[in-house]
Amino acid sequence: MKNKIVEGTLRTNPRGFGFVVCLDKKTKDIFIxxxxxKNGIDGDIVEVQIKNITSKxxxxxILKILKREKTHLAGIIWAKTPxxxxxxxxxxxxxxxxxxxxxxxxxxxxxxxxxMEVIKWQDKKESTLCKMTKYLSHISDVSKDTExxxxxxxxxxxxxxxxxxxxxxxxxxKEDLEKRKDLTNLATIxxxxxxxxxxxxxxxxxxxxxxxxxxAVHVTDVAHFVKPDTHLDREAAIRSNSTYFPDxxxxxxxxxxxxxxxxxxxxxxxxxxxxxxxxxxSGDLQNHEIVRSYIKSEKRFTYxxxxxxxxxxxxxxxxKMLKDMVDLCLLLKKQRFQRGSIDFALPDSRIIxxxxxxxxxxxxxxxxxxxxxIEEFMLKANEIVATHLSKKGKNLIYRIHEEPNFDDFKxxxxxxxxxxxxxxxxxxxxxxxxxxxxxxxxxYLHLLSIAFIKNLRLACYSPDNIGHFGLALKHxxxxxxxxxxxxxxITQRILFDEENKEVNLNEIAQICSExxxxxxxxxSSLITIKKLRFIKKxxxxxxxxxxxxxxxxxxxxxxxxxxxxxxxxGFLHVSELDDDYYEYFEKNIQLVGTHSHKTFxxxxxxxxxxxxxxxxKLEIKYKFVxx
Numbered sequence: 022m023k024n025k026i027v028e029g030t031l032r033t034n035p036r037g038f039g040f041v042v043c044l045d046k047k048t049k050d051i052f053i054x055x056x057x058x059k060n061g062i063d064g065d066i067v068e069v070q071i072k073n074i075t076s077k078x079x080x081x082x083i084l085k086i087l088k089r090e091k092t093h094l095a096g097i098i099w100a101k102t103p104x105x106x107x108x109x110x111x112x113x114x115x116x117x118x119x120x121x122x123x124x125x126x127x128x129x130x131x132x133x134x135x136x137m138e139v140i141k142w143q144d145k146k147e148s149t150l151c152k153m154t155k156y157l158s159h160i161s162d163v164s165k166d167t168e169x170x171x172x173x174x175x176x177x178x179x180x181x182x183x184x185x186x187x188x189x190x191x192x193x194x195k196e197d198l199e200k201r202k203d204l205t206n207l208a209t210i211x212x213x214x215x216x217x218x219x220x221x222x223x224x225x226x227x228x229x230x231x232x233x234x235x236x237a238v239h240v241t242d243v244a245h246f247v248k249p250d251t252h253l254d255r256e257a258a259i260r261s262n263s264t265y266f267p268d269x270x271x272x273x274x275x276x277x278x279x280x281x282x283x284x285x286x287x288x289x290x291x292x293x294x295x296x297x298x299x300x301x302x303s304g305d306l307q308n309h310e311i312v313r314s315y316i317k318s319e320k321r322f323t324y325x326x327x328x329x330x331x332x333x334x335x336x337x338x339x340x341k342m343l344k345d346m347v348d349l350c351l352l353l354k355k356q357r358f359q360r361g362s363i364d365f366a367l368p369d370s371r372i373i374x375x376x377x378x379x380x381x382x383x384x385x386x387x388x389x390x391x392x393x394x395i396e397e398f399m400l401k402a403n404e405i406v407a408t409h410l411s412k413k414g415k416n417l418i419y420r421i422h423e424e425p426n427f428d429d430f431k432x433x434x435x436x437x438x439x440x441x442x443x444x445x446x447x448x449x450x451x452x453x454x455x456x457x458x459x460x461x462x463x464x465y466l467h468l469l470s471i472a473f474i475k476n477l478r479l480a481c482y483s484p485d486n487i488g489h490f491g492l493a494l495k496h497x498x499x500x501x502x503x504x505x506x507x508x509x510x511i512t513q514r515i516l517f518d519e520e521n522k523e524v525n526l527n528e529i530a531q532i533c534s535e536x537x538x539x540x541x542x543x544x545s546s547l548i549t550i551k552k553l554r555f556i557k558k559x560x561x562x563x564x565x566x567x568x569x570x571x572x573x574x575x576x577x578x579x580x581x582x583x584x585x586x587x588x589x590x591g592f593l594h595v596s597e598l599d600d601d602y603y604e605y606f607e608k609n610i611q612l613v614g615t616h617s618h619k620t621f622x623x624x625x626x627x628x629x630x631x632x633x634x635x636x637x638k639l640e641i642k643y644k645f646v647x648x
Contacts, residue, residue, distance in 0.1 A: 022079075025071045027051070028087065030531075032538075033063040041069045041081065046527065049079055057082035060144045062115060064090025064535070077426045089142055094151060095173035096121060097160060097637045098133040110137065110151070111637050113173060113546065118145050125153035132160040132637065134169050160636050164378045166550055167266050174543035176264050178271045183252040188277040191246050193292060202314040204295060207237060210339055211285055212322045212395050218280040219263070219272065221502045221509075223293075223318050224398055226345045232302035234349045238402040239293040239316050241283045243503035244513035247274070249521050258529070261536035263505035266547050267372045272505070279504050287321040294513060296402045304352025309405050311516060327391040350394035353401060361450050361493035363457055365470045366393065370588040372551045380555035383587060399501040400492065407498035410515060411486070417515050418508050418530050420499050422480040422489040430476050433469075436623050439610045440465055450493075468573055468583075468624055479538070482508055482530035508533050549639050552589055556641070557634050565630070567646050572625045575612055577605035580621050582629070591629065591643050600647045 027048055029041035037055035044066075051069055053061075059082070061067050066088040073080040096110035102122060108129055110121045123137050137151035157172060158165035171178055180188075207225040225237040247253045257273050264271040272279040285291050295314040299307040320339055322330075329335040331343050358364060366388045373382045403420070410417050427434075427448060434444055442456050453473070460466045480491065482499075489497040503509035511529060514520035560566060570591065574581035579594040595603055601614030603621070612621040621627075628646040635641070 022074055023071055026068060026084065027071070028066065028068055030090075031061045031063065031065045031067050031083070032535075033058075033061070039063075041067060041083075042531070043069075051079045051081040052077070053081055053083060059083040059086065061086055062089075062091065066090070077428060086142075089139070092139055093154065093175075094121070094137050094139060095157075095169065096123065096135060096137055096151075098123075098129045098131055098135065099637065100131065110135070113639070117638065120145070120148040121151060122148040123151045123153050127153065127156065129153075130159075134158050134160060134165070136172055163554060166378065166547055167268055170266065170543045170547040171264075171271065173546065174539050176271050176540065176543055177260055180275050181252060181256060184256045185275055185277075187251055187253050188275040191278070191282060193282070193290070197245070197292060198290075198315055200313070201292065202295070202312045204237065204239070204293075204314045205290065205317045207316065208339065208342060209237075209239060209316050209318050210320045210322055210342065211287075211318050212324060212327050212391055215323045215325065218284060219270070219504045220285040220318075220321070221504045222395075222399060223285045223316060224346070224395070225316075226342055226349065228345050228348075233307070234300040234302075234304075234345065236298045236300065236349060236398065236401075238296045238298075238398050238501065239285065239314065240295075240402070240501050240509075240513075241285055241504060242292040242294050242313060242513065243274070243278070243283050243510050244294075244517070244519060245292050245313075246278060246283060247510060249514065249519070249524070253278075257507055257510065258532070261507045261533045262540055264540040264543055266544060267551060268374050268378055273507065274504060283504050285316070285318050287318050290315055290317050294516065296405055298401065298405065300349060300352070304349065304356050306401075306405075309409075311406065311409060313517070322391075324389070324391045328389055331390065346394045346398075347390055350390065350397045353397040354393065357397075357400075357493065358454065361454065362491065363450075363454055363473075365457075365474065367467065367470055370548075372548055372555070374551070380551045380558070383552065383555060385586070403498055403500050404492075404494055404496060406500040406512060406516065407494075407496040410498070410512075411496050415515055416484060416526055417498055418482050418484055418511055418526050418533075419486045420480060420489060420497050420508075421483045421485075421487050422491045423478045423487065424490045425477055430473075433472050433476055435610055436472060437469065439623060440469075465624055468571065472573070481534040481537075483534075484526040484530055506533070546639070549589075550636060552587060553634050553636060553639060553641065556584075556587065556589070556631065557636075560631055560634075567628045567630055570627050570629050572621060572623060572627060575605075575610050575621060575623060580612065580627075582627060584629075589641070591641060593629070593643055593645055597643075598645055600645075 027043050029043040031039050031041055033039040039053045039058055041051045061083050065086050067086055068084045069081045070084055071079050071081045094112050096112040098108050099111045100109040102109060106126055107122055107124050110123050112121050134157040135153050136155040138154050140150045140152055143149045157169050209223045209225045211220045211223045213220055221241055223239040227235045260273045263273045293314050293316050295312050297310040301307055327343055330337045330340050368388055369386045371384045371386050372380050375381050437444055437456055444452055460469050488495050498512050499506055499508045500512045503513055569585040570582040572580050572582050579592060582591050601617045603612040603614050605612055629643045630646055631641055632644050633642040
């Protein structure tokens with residue numbers, strides 16, 4: 022195996038390293054350190070030599086780039102070159118290490134956002150040459166941020182006429198209902214975010230005299246409408262998922278389906294696939310049934326509305342149902358913990374825009390019990406469907422999550438110990454569970470959770486079932502969101518033997534994993550620029566504002582931190598801590614001032630000022646505020 026040469030697809034990490042997914046499907050993914058990337062970018066087909074076989078897996082180096090995945094790039098004009106109508110371009114996908122030159126007969130200026138066709142790729146030592154194909158907008162045009170992100174990450178947003186025609190001709194007939202189980206007698210609700218329009222799933226629950234819970238998870242039956250090899254199917258497969266931006270959704274399916282015919286709207290009869298489950302009073306699954314059905318949702322709750330009912334701030338006829346949901350949720354959470362899953366109830370941020378797409382505030386969204394109960398029910402439905410299909414010997418696409426190599430968690434373990442948490446020399450999964458249980462009510466929970474998650478491998482799709490580490494499950498698939506995920510649509514078809522036997526599940530899994538990552542990057546880039554615009558607006562009113570921050574990582578060369586209330590990361594080089602000379606102490610993971618003995622450590626509260634915000638590179642330059 023050592024020194025073997027293979028070909029594969031490069032998947033890059035923002036930190037500079039990458040993994041090569043081998044085309045032969047037999048060789049495991051190969052880790053490529055930053056020094057051996059040979060100017061490869063995400064999606065390239067590369068030739069790799071395996072250099073080492075370690076306990077962590079395979080290490081290698083890229084020998085050559087066989088095929089560039091990108092033919093077009095989105096960039097922002099950075100500077101004028103000495104040659105007329107040639108401009109230096111910053112390409113977010115490539116970062117500052119690359120030199121890219123665009124030639125055009127248009128007169129452009131600093132900050133213009135453009136799309137370019139690559140004429141000649143070069144390595145980082147020479148300039149990659151491009152020609153401009155489309156002008157997007159200037160960076161100052163806040164209304165075009167979403168369009169820029171869509172173009173930059175090549176998110177397909179337009180539907181073909183043939184696809185739209187198929188969608189518009191779809192309808193539900195009386196015969197469609199006659200073939201299904203009528204569940205309109207069940208009190209059914211949906212709970213979703215405020216702005217949601219594509220309601221994939223709904224739930225019903227009741228409790229009998231013996232204390233048994235009867236839970237039904239109803240998932241919209243997209244497979245009934247989107248048949249294999251139709252225009253709807255082929256274009257949904259190319260998109261693979263919906264992409265969610267603060268101001269709009271780029272859906273996988275046309276609006277006729279995604280936000281109408283397939284959306285489980287309040288007081289509308291909808292076709293569904295229902296997972297009917299019975300749990301005893303301890304939360305143990307007694308039996309289940311998977312049926313094609315139709316329902317009528319009685320109430321569309323937002324998470325906030327459901328929480329108000331549970332907190333008795335608002336009265337509602339479904340309060341008992343919500344209470345029963347909470348009771349079952351807590352039992353399922355307890356079982357998940359007992360089997361080894363770690364629970365991260367992390368808050369999120371939501372950027373609020375005005376009608377002109379300007380950011381006006383950042384809301385903190387708490388991961389409260391209403392979010393948790395929906396998640397637990399969907400997890401259980403996904404698990405049951407995966408187990409059901411596996412027992413029947415069906416080939417399907419699993420949602421897998423590789424077990425981490427805890428050698429990679431050395432820094433995390435040292436941080437935890439430095440905070441006073443007890444961990445053995447070689448921690449196991451139960452030790453980490455106990456760590457987070459101990460940290461649950463401490464000020465360290467949020468930061469420890471993020472530090473741990475950053476070291477985990479990403480979950481992805483595969484027809485090979487290796488289990489799901491994060492959920493501590495042997496069988497897991499995605500089934501509950503077929504409006505917005507193509508894998509879930511495939512799972513629905515497999516349930517009812519409606520998928521083509523010749524379909525290449527491995528290819529679908531790889532494409533869906535790649536498109537999922539692409540959508541995540543597009544969503545993250547847009548949220549980042551909106552947050553930076555919001556902070557810039559704050560500074561316009563108060564240029565000397567001091568921002569509260571919390572240290573998230575200590576290195577010999579500086580400190581990383583997160584701005585309070587903004588969920589924005591920052592960095593200060595040790596030379597910028599200019600009130601003293603700071604030395605790094607590895608044992609305690611601290612920077613300590615030689616004269617003042619002032620200490621920087623994990624979770625320390627600091628104050629910073631913002632010197633500059635670069636909207637092109639999405640960077641903030643900070644200054645440390647001495648106390």
